[in-house]
Amino acid sequence: MPYVKIGLLMxxxxxxxxxxxNYLAEGLKAVSGEKMQEWLRKFTRTLVSSILVGVIVTTLLDSSSAVIIMTIALVNSRALTFRQAVGIVLGANIGTTFSSQLIAFTIGQWSGVPMAIGLGLMVLARRESxxxxxQVILGFGLLFLGLFLMEEAVEPLNQLPRVVDWMKGLADPWRGVLAGAGVTVxxxxxxxxxxxSVVLAGQGLLTLGAGxxxxxxxxxxxxADTLVASIGRTKAAVRTGLFHLFFNLFSILLGLLLIGPFTDLVHALSRQASAERQLANAHVLFNALGVLLVAPLAPWLATQMERWIPDSQTSRKQPVLSS
Incomplete structure (x- = not known):
């Protein structure tokens, strides 16, 4: 019975x-209108500006997949070049870490406050904006409420030996990576x-290394989402989806090789922080270091991918934005 009750609440x-x-993303899209796509097109003339745009837009939309899929669509329509998309993909990987920092605040018990404010605006306000x-504020409240329910659900798991043993097994890096990938798909x-993961770390069920x-x-x-979104698209759009995959694979493989020193580094930088904050900080540090390592090589990598997957003759004749 404990498993059933915990499972249902979880x-x-x-x-x-x-x-x-999803509700929050829709609300933010409604607030921004077409501005997000305009920013992606207008402020991506250089690699650095493309990365910054990727960071900002992903932070606002709280979804790297949504931003990268939007970027693939713009590349497919030739509103963006592949080289512009490379910077956005790199920036999106940093922007997605904002949500883990937010989650680590563990303010779920206060979720009713933004929910009440958001609902009040939706019911009483006359202006569409x-x-x-x-909707955005209500979405944040619902987000924290969902996390609070998961925190309450997993608290008794500390007393269940089978669950504790399985969680300890995730300290094996390869097992942890496969579990994380499977759950995300x-x-x-x-x-x-x-x-x-942040919630489980806060309950002491996940060590920092396992998290x-x-x-x-x-x-x-x-x-997986971005690869599916690139199927049947132009060669430039396919390159964008594959670049996202290759970049993440490179970061993960390097991270697995150096997971011991990396975990020690996070411990040293967040010695006084809670377990939740340590894992959230690790998320930021991991993605930021990956971007710093790859960004100097991005032009060369883009050239190699363009040679590997060249544009068709017809698409080369179409006008494209300069990178």
């Missing part, structure tokens, strides 16, 4: 969390996977 929190992510902001959300391995797996699992 499922309720997870479903609410996923719903809140206020109603849209109400199943849930179609790396934010949900990382969010659950980092699961987090790296989530980065791999999120590539």
């Amino acid at each position: 499922l309720a929190g997870l479903v609410l969390f996923l719903f809140a992510l 206020f109603v849209q902001w109400g 199943l849930l179609q959300s790396s934010s949900a996977t990382v969010g659950m 980092i391995a699961v987090m790296m797996g989530a980065e791999l699992g999120t590539c």
Whole structure:
């Protein structure tokens, strides 16, 4: 019976969390209108500006998959070049870490406050813009409520030996990565996977090393959406999806090789922080270091991918933006 009760409460929190992510993204898209796509097109003239745009837009939308899929669509329509998309993909990997920092605040018990404010704006406001902001605020409240339900659900797991033993097994980096990737593909959300990892770390069920391995797996699992989105698209759009996969694979493999020193580094930088904050900081550090390592090589990598997957003769005749 404890497993059934815990499972049902965990499922309720997870479903609410996923719903809140989608609801929040829709609200932010409604607030921004077409501005997001305009920013992607206008402010991506250089690699650095492309990375910054990727960071900002992903932070606002709280979904790297949504931003990269949007980028693939713009590349497919030739509103963006492949080289512009490379910077956005790199920036999206940093921007997605904002959600883990937010989750680590563990303020789920206060979720009713933004929910009440958001609902009040949606019901009482007459201006459409206020109603849209109400949806955004309500979405944040629902997000924290879903996390709070998951926290309450997993608290008794510390007393269940089978669960504790299985969680300890995730300290094996390869097991942790596979678990994180599998859960992310199943849930179609790396934010949900990382969010659950932060919650489990806070309850003492996941060590920092195991949490980092699961987090790296989530980065791999999120590539599934973008690869599917690139199927049947132009060669430039396919290159964008593959670049996202190759970048994440490179970061994860390097992370697995250096997971011991990396975990020690996170411990040293976050010595006084809670377990939740340590894992959230590891998420930021891992993705930021990956971008710093790859960004100087991005022009060369783009050239190699253009030679490997060249544009067709017809697409070369189409006008494209300069990188």
